[in-house]
Every structure is written in C-alpha cells, then in structure tokens.
Amino acid sequence: MINFDAVSKGYAAGFEAIQDVSFSINAGELVFLTGHSGAGKSTVLKLIMLMERATQGSVEVAGQSLSTMSVKDIPALRQQMGVVFQNHQLLFDRSVFDNIALPLRICGYDSVDAARRVRAALDKVGLLNKEKFNPKMLSTGEQQRIGIARAIVHKPKILLADEPTGNLDPQLSAEVMTLFKQFNQVGTTVLIASHDLSLIRRMNCRTLTLKKGGLIDDV
Amino acid sequence: MSDKKNAQNVRGAQQHRVSAKDKRRHWREHHAGVAKDCLRQLFAAPMSTFMTVLVLAVALALPGFLFSALSNVARLSDSWDNENKIALFLQTDLSTVQVDSFVQTLLLRPDLIAIDLVDASQGLLEFKQQSGLSDIIDSLASNPLPAVVYVLAKNNSQEGLALLAGELKALPQVEQVILDLNWIKRFNGILLVVERAVVALSLLLAFAILLIIGNTIRLNVESRNEEILVSKLMGATNAWVRRPFLYSGVFYGVSAAVLALLILELAMLMMKTPILQLTQLYQSHFALSGLGVIGSITLILVSSILGFMGALISVNKFLARQEPQ
Numbered sequence: 001m002i003n004f005d006a007v008s009k010g011y012a013a014g015f016e017a018i019q020d021v022s023f024s025i026n027a028g029e030l031v032f033l034t035g036h037s038g039a040g041k042s043t044v045l046k047l048i049m050l051m052e053r054a055t056q057g058s059v060e061v062a063g064q065s066l067s068t069m070s071v072k073d074i075p076a077l078r079q080q081m082g083v084v085f086q087n088h089q090l091l092f093d094r095s096v097f098d099n100i101a102l103p104l105r106i107c108g109y110d111s112v113d114a115a116r117r118v119r120a121a122l123d124k125v126g127l128l129n130k131e132k133f134n135p136k137m138l139s140t141g142e143q144q145r146i147g148i149a150r151a152i153v154h155k156p157k158i159l160l161a162d163e164p165t166g167n168l169d170p171q172l173s174a175e176v177m178t179l180f181k182q183f184n185q186v187g188t189t190v191l192i193a194s195h196d197l198s199l200i201r202r203m204n205c206r207t208l209t210l211k212k213g214g215l216i217d218d219v
Numbered sequence: 220m221s222d223k224k225n226a227q228n229v230r231g232a233q234q235h236r237v238s239a240k241d242k243r244r245h246w247r248e249h250h251a252g253v254a255k256d257c258l259r260q261l262f263a264a265p266m267s268t269f270m271t272v273l274v275l276a277v278a279l280a281l282p283g284f285l286f287s288a289l290s291n292v293a294r295l296s297d298s299w300d301n302e303n304k305i306a307l308f309l310q311t312d313l314s315t316v317q318v319d320s321f322v323q324t325l326l327l328r329p330d331l332i333a334i335d336l337v338d339a340s341q342g343l344l345e346f347k348q349q350s351g352l353s354d355i356i357d358s359l360a361s362n363p364l365p366a367v368v369y370v371l372a373k374n375n376s377q378e379g380l381a382l383l384a385g386e387l388k389a390l391p392q393v394e395q396v397i398l399d400l401n402w403i404k405r406f407n408g409i410l411l412v413v414e415r416a417v418v419a420l421s422l423l424l425a426f427a428i429l430l431i432i433g434n435t436i437r438l439n440v441e442s443r444n445e446e447i448l449v450s451k452l453m454g455a456t457n458a459w460v461r462r463p464f465l466y467s468g469v470f471y472g473v474s475a476a477v478l479a480l481l482i483l484e485l486a487m488l489m490m491k492t493p494i495l496q497l498t499q500l501y502q503s504h505f506a507l508s509g510l511g512v513i514g515s516i517t518l519i520l521v522s523s524i525l526g527f528m529g530a531l532i533s534v535n536k537f538l539a540r541q542e543p544q
Binding site: 049051053077078079080081083091093102103106107110111 | 248449450459
C-alpha cells in the first residue's frame with residue numbers, strides 16, 4: 001500500500017529531513033513510526049500525503065507513483081486517506097457535526113447519507129451527544145477524538161496519524177489506540193507517527209524507527 | 220452497457236452506484252449549499268459587505284449614468300437628422316404666376332413630401348413682425364425679399380438630402396438652397412469623441428471593480444486560510460475550494476449592479492421634472508430614458524463577470540502557493 005524506495009527529502013538550506021529511507025507497508029497493516037522529534041516522522045507523512053515531493057527516490061501509495069503524479073490527481077489520492085493531525089486542525093467556526101462532515105462534502109456525498117455517516121463516526125469515538133457543540137467547548141481529549149472521527153468518516157483505505165496521543169493522558173491514549181486497532185481490523189492500513197515508546201511497546205505492532213533522517217530499525 | 224454487465228456479474232457488491240440523475244441532483248444540491256453558505260458568510264458581516272457593494276455600485280453607476288446620458292443626447296441628435304427640410308430662395312424677379320407654376324412643378328416631384336410657399340409679401344410681413352423694424356421696412360420702395368419655398372424631402376439621409384439640394388439648386392427659378400447639415404455633423408463628431416471618452420472611463424472603472432472585488436476576496440481567502448489548507452489535505456480539488464469564493468465574487472457583482480441601477484433610477488427621477496420643463500420650452504416631445512432592459516441586463520452581466528474574474532484571480536493566486544514543492 002505504501003512503498004518508500006531510497007527516498008531522501010532535502011530542503012533549500014541544505015538540511016536533509018530524511019535520507020535514503022526504504023520500507024514497504026502492505027494493505028491492512030498497522031505500523032508505528034517512531035523516533036525523536038526532528039527524526040523525520042512528519043516528513044514521511046507529508047511525503048505520503050503529497051504535501052511535499054521527495055528530492056530523491058520514489059514514493060508509491062495505493063499503486064500510484066507520487067513523484068510523477070500531476071497536481072490535478074492529488075485530490076483523488078488524498079480522498080483515499082484519512083489524516084489525524086498533531087494539533088487536530090479542527091475548524092472553530094462550525095459545529096462538531098460540520099467539522100466531521102467536511103471530508104464527506106469534499107468527496108461529494110449527499111447530505112442525508114453524509115449525516116448518517118457523521119453520526120456513525122461520532123458514535124464510534126463515543127461523542128454522539130456532542131454533534132451540535134463547537135469544538136472550542138470540548139476538552140483536548142474530545143477534540144482529538146473529533147479529529148479521529150473526521151479522519152475515518154469517509155472510510156479511507158489509509159489512515160495516517162501524526163502524534164495522535166500527544167496531548168492526552170495515558171488512559172485516553174490507550175482508548176485512542178484501541179480505536180486505531182479497530183479500524184485496522186476492518187481492513188484499513190494504519191500508519192501512526194508517535195514518540196510514546198511505552199505505548200508502542202504495549203501495542204506490540206510493527207515499528208519503523210527513524211533517527212536523524214535515516215531508518216535504523218524495522219521490527 | 221458495461222455498468223449493467225458488472226451489476227449482473229458482481230453479486231452482492233457493496234459498491235455504491237450513483238446514477239447520472241443522482242449525480243446531477245448532488246451537483247445541484249452542492250451548488251445550492253455552497254451559495255447558501257457564502258450568502259450566510261456575507262450577511263454575517265452586513266456592514267462591511269454593504270460598504271463593499273456600495274463602493275462597487277458607485278463605480279458602476281458612473282459609467283451607467285454617462286452611457287444613458289449619451290444615449291439620450293444621441294437620440295436627440297437622431298431626431299435632428301430627420302430634419303429633412305430644405306429652404307429654396309427663389310429669384311426675386313419671378314412674378315407671382317411664375318412662382319405658382321414653379322410650386323406646381325415641385326408638387327409633381329415624387330421625392331418631396333410637403334411643399335410650403337412663403338411668398339415675398341408674406342415673408343416681408345413676418346420679417347416686419349419679428350424684427351420690429353416696421354418703420355424702415357415701410358419706407359422701402361419695393362420688397363427686397365424673395366419668395367421662399369420650404370420642401371420636405373422624402374429621403375432623409377444626409378447624402379440624399381445633399382443630392383436633392385444640388386438638384387434643386389440647378390433649377391433656373393432657384394437662387395439659393397439652404398440645407399444646414401454642418402452643425403449636425405459637428406455635433407455628431409463631438410458626440411463620438413465624448414462616447415470614446417466614456418468608453419475609456421468605463422474600462423478604467425471596470426478595472427477598478429476587478430481590483431476591489433479581487434482584493435475583497437483575497438482578504439476573505441486569507442481569513443479562511445486554515446479551512447482551505449485542511450480541505451486541501453482531505454482531497455478537496457481546487458475547483459471545490461474556489462467555488463464559494465466565485466459565488467461571493469458573483470454575488471458582489473450582481474448586488475452592486477442592482478444597487479447601481481437603483482442609484483441611476485433615482486438620478487433619473489430627480490432629473491425628470493426639470494427635463495420635462497425644458498422640453499416643453501422647446502416644444503419637443505423628448506422624454507428621458509434610462510439604461511433600459513438590455514442596458515440593465517448588460518450592466519448586471521458585465522458586473523457579475525467582473526466579480527467572477529476578480530475572485531478567480533485572487534483564489535488562483537492563493538492556491539498556486541499551496542502546491543507541493
């Protein structure tokens with residue numbers, strides 16, 4: 001599902017975010033991506049989302065090569081993905097419901113179907129009673145769960161998460177991880193970037209470890 | 220065809236098939252939703268929206284006003300063009316009988332509509348009344364004025380009139396022909412110059428409208444920066460991101476045009492009475508007309524196109540910065 005082949009990403013100032021990284025994630029896997037901050041975790045996710053293009057090597061997602069992908073094909077690629085952002089990126093000018101409905105509106109679902117799916121997603125993260133709230137009124141943990149509901153509402157093939165437990169206490173972190181595991185069990189490919197090593201150890205999943213831009217471990 | 224086959228072959232398919240009719244309905248629903256959203260956002264800040272629309276309306280009303288003034292004046296000069304009257308000053312040595320028979324021959328001409336004879340004594344009488352020089356005129360031994368025949372030509376084009384005037388001048392009874400078209404020509408010349416100036420001014424103002432709407436939408440885009448970035452990461456196409464802003468641009472354009480038409484109508488209303496008084500003084504049937512239906516539709520159309528273009532340029536500039544490096 002996700003293939004990195006000798007991928008490097010350098011920036012204009014001569015800084016190399018990742019160097020010669022190769023790995024392959026099959027459909028239906030749940031994989032952790034770990035390393036200290038600045039090790040290149042976010043860069044790997046950005047390359048998969050095609051927020052950035054690799055300077056060297058080739059990235060392949062869902063059978064498509066991203067290095068040659070034209071700008072007009074990017075939306076279709078991203079519609080197959082769900083992304084949980086580190087700072088959850090919720091929009092505070094609209095309700096929880098409208099936040100979660102956004103990917104469905106982008107993918108062109110009709111309003112009745114969309115409403116049904118939004119409620120199903122809210123139910124899954126246990127916040128069905130909060131649909132009319134403004135996300136501002138919710139706690140950090142709730143906001144993070146709304147972010148997850150938004151990432152999975154359109155049933156993406158690939159779920160990417162950037163430090164999804166960054167602001168959460170251990171108990172909430174465990175709940176969130178359980179959610180990811182559930183999505184993985186229904187066939188979604190999940191890639192989670194996290195530096196919470198104890199949590200990752202407990203999950204007992206395949207883990208890619210980055211250090212200073214290089215892949216040092218894949219177990 | 221192939222869709223049908225697939226539907227039969229793939230049993231229990233989970234795939235969600237969308238018919239063309241449903242797609243059209245979704246598309247309409249989506250557009251209606253976007254339009255509603257954009258209206259809601261514009262009305263969320265009614266004062267700033269109104270001020271923007273007002274500025275645009277003034278910029279639109281100015282050329283609208285000038286164009287309708289111009290068309291009114293042009294209409295006036297058109298009615299002058301129809302002035303197909305030619306004055307024939309006859310030789311002074313013609314007798315009354317000769318004048319009468321000349322008038323008879325003129326009556327037979329098919330290219331004249333009406334003939335009006337003012338004979339020498341009648342002419343003298345009129346001159347005496349109008350000039351107030353009755354004493355001096357009375358003291359004249361003989362009538363110095365010629366008989367004058369006013370004819371109305373059937374053909375009222377400028378060339379036709381000039382040709383006819385030449386033809387009439389060649390007649391032996393006619394001393395002089397007066398057909399004063401020069402001042403109409405000059406007037407039309409001036410009108411053409413003014414028209415060009417109005418067109419140039421309108422282009423400048425159209426450019427200003429493009430800039431105003433473009434800038435308004437740019438601020439709007441910047442303030443919704445976060446929403447756009449998140450939407451793009453969720454796979455929103457550029458067209459999807461652009462849509463609400465294009466609607467806003469068109470909304471600005473249309474509402475500004477409607478307000479401009481209102482302003483024009485008000486100006487017309489204010490000028491109606493004085494113009495009526497003026498035309499009565501000149502015993503003319505001239506009536507002031509506004510932009511008219513076609514003019515109004517053109518104004519709305521041009522304005523909405525400007526709004527669309529302004530918005531398009533602004534959003535595209537923003538979106539171009541978001542592509543992956």
